[in-house]
Amino acid sequence: MNHSNSNSSxxxxxxDKVNKYFGSxxxxxxxxxxxxxxxxxxxIGASGSGKSTLIRCVNGLEEFQQGxxxxxxxxxxxxxxxxxxxxxxxxxxxxxxxxxxxxxxxxVRDNVTLAPIKVRQLDRDRATEIAxxxxxxxxxxxxxxxxxxxxxGGQQQRxxxxxxxxxxxxxxxxxEPTSALDPEMIGEVLDAMRELANEGMTMIxxxxxxxxxxxxxDRVIYIHGGQIVEQGSPLExxxxxQNERTQNxxxxxLKH
Amino acid sequence: MxxxxxxxxxxxxxxxxxxxxxxxxxLLISFGGLAIGFVIGIIFGLLRISPLHWLRLPAGxxxxxxxxxxxxxxxxxxxxxxxQLLGGPINALVAGIAAIAVNSGAYISEIVRGGVESIExxxxxxxLSLGLSRTQAFRYIIWPQALRRMIPPLGNQAIISIKDTSLxxxxxxxxxxxxxxxxxxxxxxxLEVYLMVALLYLAITWSLSLVLRTLERKGLVGQ
Numbered sequence: 001m002n003h004s005n006s007n008s009s010x011x012x013x014x015x016d017k018v019n020k021y022f023g024s025x026x027x028x029x030x031x032x033x034x035x036x037x038x039x040x041x042x043x044i045g046a047s048g049s050g051k052s053t054l055i056r057c058v059n060g061l062e063e064f065q066q067g068x069x070x071x072x073x074x075x076x077x078x079x080x081x082x083x084x085x086x087x088x089x090x091x092x093x094x095x096x097x098x099x100x101x102x103x104x105x106x107x108v109r110d111n112v113t114l115a116p117i118k119v120r121q122l123d124r125d126r127a128t129e130i131a132x133x134x135x136x137x138x139x140x141x142x143x144x145x146x147x148x149x150x151x152x153g154g155q156q157q158r159x160x161x162x163x164x165x166x167x168x169x170x171x172x173x174x175x176e177p178t179s180a181l182d183p184e185m186i187g188e189v190l191d192a193m194r195e196l197a198n199e200g201m202t203m204i205x206x207x208x209x210x211x212x213x214x215x216x217x218d219r220v221i222y223i224h225g226g227q228i229v230e231q232g233s234p235l236e237x238x239x240x241x242q243n244e245r246t247q248n249x250x251x252x253x254l255k256h
Numbered sequence: 257m258x259x260x261x262x263x264x265x266x267x268x269x270x271x272x273x274x275x276x277x278x279x280x281x282x283l284l285i286s287f288g289g290l291a292i293g294f295v296i297g298i299i300f301g302l303l304r305i306s307p308l309h310w311l312r313l314p315a316g317x318x319x320x321x322x323x324x325x326x327x328x329x330x331x332x333x334x335x336x337x338x339x340q341l342l343g344g345p346i347n348a349l350v351a352g353i354a355a356i357a358v359n360s361g362a363y364i365s366e367i368v369r370g371g372v373e374s375i376e377x378x379x380x381x382x383x384l385s386l387g388l389s390r391t392q393a394f395r396y397i398i399w400p401q402a403l404r405r406m407i408p409p410l411g412n413q414a415i416i417s418i419k420d421t422s423l424x425x426x427x428x429x430x431x432x433x434x435x436x437x438x439x440x441x442x443x444x445x446x447l448e449v450y451l452m453v454a455l456l457y458l459a460i461t462w463s464l465s466l467v468l469r470t471l472e473r474k475g476l477v478g479q
Contacts, residue, residue, distance in 0.1 A: 061381050091387035101382035105400050114396060115386035160382075167386055 011070075012037045012171055012202055013058060018067035020053060020226075027053050028064065029226040037170070040203045042213040042234075045223035046249060051206045054223065055173045058204065059093045060086045072170055091119055094164030098176040100156045102148035102163070108135065109144040112163045120167065127166070134162040138192050154185030158192050165196075172196065174205040210254055214238055222246045261447075268448035271439055275452055278435035282460070285349065285431060286418040289356020293417070294410075296357060297364025304369045315365065322362035328423045331355035335427040348429040352421060360417045367409045371402035411468035415461045422457070432456055 013035040020028035027050045035041055043051045056062040057069060063080040070076070072092055074085040082089075103111050112131035116122045122130070135141045138158035140151075148156050157177060164172060174193065178186040190212050197203055197216050207213060213220055213234060220237040222230045222245075230237060230246045238254070241247045303315035322330065335351040375398045383393030425434040436453040440446050 059385055061385065087387060087389065090385055093385070095382075095385040097378055097382060097385075099376075099378050101376075101378035103379065103382070103397055103401075105404065115383075115388060118392055118396060119387040163386070173385075 010037075011035055012072050013204070014070040015054075015057075016068050016070075018057060018064050018069060020050075020057065020062065020064040027226045028057070031067070031226075031228060033221075033228065035171075035202065035204065037202050038200050040197045040201075040205070040216055040218045041221060042205045042207060042217040042219070043221045043223060044207070044210070044213060044249070044253075049223045050226040051223045052175050053226075055095075055175055055204050055206055058171075058173060059090050059095055061095075091167060092169055093171045093173060094167060094169035095173040095175065096157065096160050096164055096177045098179050100148070100153070100160045100180070102156055102160055104148050107145055107147055108140065108151070108159050111148065111159060112166045115163070116166050130166055131162070134165050135159070137195075138162045139188070152185060153181045154188045157181065157185075157189045161189075161192055161196075171202045171204070174203065174207065176206050176208065178207065178209055208253065210238070210250075222249065224249070264445060264448050267443065267445040268452050271436070271443070271445065271449045271452050274439040275432060275435050275449070275456060278430055278432035279456065279460070281349065281429060281431040281434075282418065282421050282457075285352040285356055285421045285424060285429065286414070288353040289421075290360050290414055290417055292353070292357035293360030293364050293413075296361030297368050300361065300365035301368025301372070304365060305372060319362045319365050322358050323366075327355055327359045327420045328426070330359055331424055331427060348424075348427045351427055352424040352429050352431070355424070356417050356420065359420065360413055363413050363416075364410065367406050367413065368402070370409070371406040372398060374405055375401050407468060407472050411464065414464060414468075418461055418464070419457065 011034040013033065015031050015033040018028055018031040019026070031054060033054075043054065045051045053062055057064050057076075058071060060076055060080070060082060063078070064076075065078050068075060068077060071089045074089045074092075076082045076085065076089065080086075102108075103114070106114065109128065109131050112134060113122075113124065113127040116127040116130060117124060120127075132141060132144065135144050138161055140155055140158055140162065143151055143155060143159075148159065151159065161177075177193065178189050181189060186209070190209065193203070193205070194212075194216055205213070205217075215234075217234050219231060220234050221228055222237060222241075222243070224245050230241060230243045237246065238250065241250055300315040300318055303311045304319070306312055306315075331351055334354050335346055335348060338351075339345050379397050379401065380393050383397045384390070388396070421431055422433045424431055425437060428434065432453055436449050440449050443449070
């Protein structure tokens with residue numbers, strides 16, 4: 001979890017001319033993207049721009065048709081023909097979803113221990129120990145025996161974060177993690193993410209929280225129509241966008 | 257001419273000891289058949305949602321055939337028809353269980369398919385994103401949730417199958433209706449006896465409903 005910038009020259013994610021189609025719709029167009037360990041990348045763009053699809057390609061939840069993706073030395077091939085590499089990548093890449101996707105039939109603690117036990121083959125005691133630590137870290141330790149439906153949205157999303165971290169991922173993907181939350185619960189989830197970023201986790205975040213992006217991102221990427229239109233530091237993208245489409249988008253979402 | 261009829265309570269109550277021997281048969285055919293039907297249902301229900309169409313096709317065919325023909329015809333076919341192929345008679349009890357098995361199996365296949373398909377796609381994605389294999393995601397995440405959602409329709413199917421066994425008096429298996437018929441043949445108290453037969457079915461199905469409702473309530477935790 002502490003991959004500092006010492007080996008920052010070697011990217012942990014490399015997307016190379018990735019193209020994806022939904023039928024005749026060209027949802028990702030020649031995506032080239034390199035992310036180095038420890039980097040926090042925030043992807044912004046209108047809904048339907050392809051930003052969620054892009055990060056879902058990184059852990060193979062979406063197939064792509066052309067190009068190739070390399071995650072920590074494991075290669076994803078077009079048309080889902082990646083074989084073992086896919087599962088290796090998924091054990092190393094954590095994901096937090098917009099709708100939390102907690103397992104409703106399992107207690108909060110069992111949500112967190114399931115994958116370490118079944119995938120990492122940890123014994124239950126060790127997995128529980130890790131789960132308890134992570135739940136404490138995201139401030140849910142007193143709710144560990146409850147079921148997800150008994151928790152607020154913000155609490156559920158923090159459990160989802162703990163669940164992903166239990167696999168000790170080298171990279172975390174966030175797919176609009178606060179979009180399904182009531183406004184008063186957004187802060188607690190962003191706080192947990194901020195803490196994770198400060199610890200040096202490599203993160204790719206799709207979000208509409210521009211304030212958070214500005215504060216936490218090392219790099220902001222603006223996507224439009226399946227293409228990376230502009231990218232740079234938050235300062236560059238938010239305060240001095242070069243592309244007209246970026247300017248339009250930001251003027252619509254930033255109400256200064 | 258005025259017809260007066262007195263309901264003969266003594267005859268009704270007196271028939272019960274003669275009907276009770278039918279209950280084990282009714283239960284055995286119902287639950288024996290349903291247990292096998294459940295296994296069939298899981299297999300064919302899952303084949304039905306397989307990505308491979310050569311697996312989907314035979315499952316769909318099985319479901320259409322056994323859902324689309326009457327269970328009475330199915331049991332007659334098994335009891336009277338199959339011996340011609342097999343060259344030997346089939347025990348009536350076995351024929352009854354087999355008929356409930358293949359018939360309920362077809363319906364349960366659809367229940368299984370519906371249950372599994374009702375689980376949100378995000379559940380599977382969350383499992384896969386944690387590194388679980390597809391089989392593990394199914395076993396630990398999708399199936400337990402689907403099973404819970406399947407309880408009400410499965411209970412429905414169990415009640416239907418229990419009642420279907422009443423048709424099997426035609427092959428001479430000594431279930432409830434058959435016991436009633438035999439008893440009526442000597443006492444001619446059809447009204448009283450069939451009322452008792454009906455009440456005994458009701459007692460069975462009602463008990464089952466109670467059990468299922470308890471199961472469902474327990475299953476609600478965490479949903």
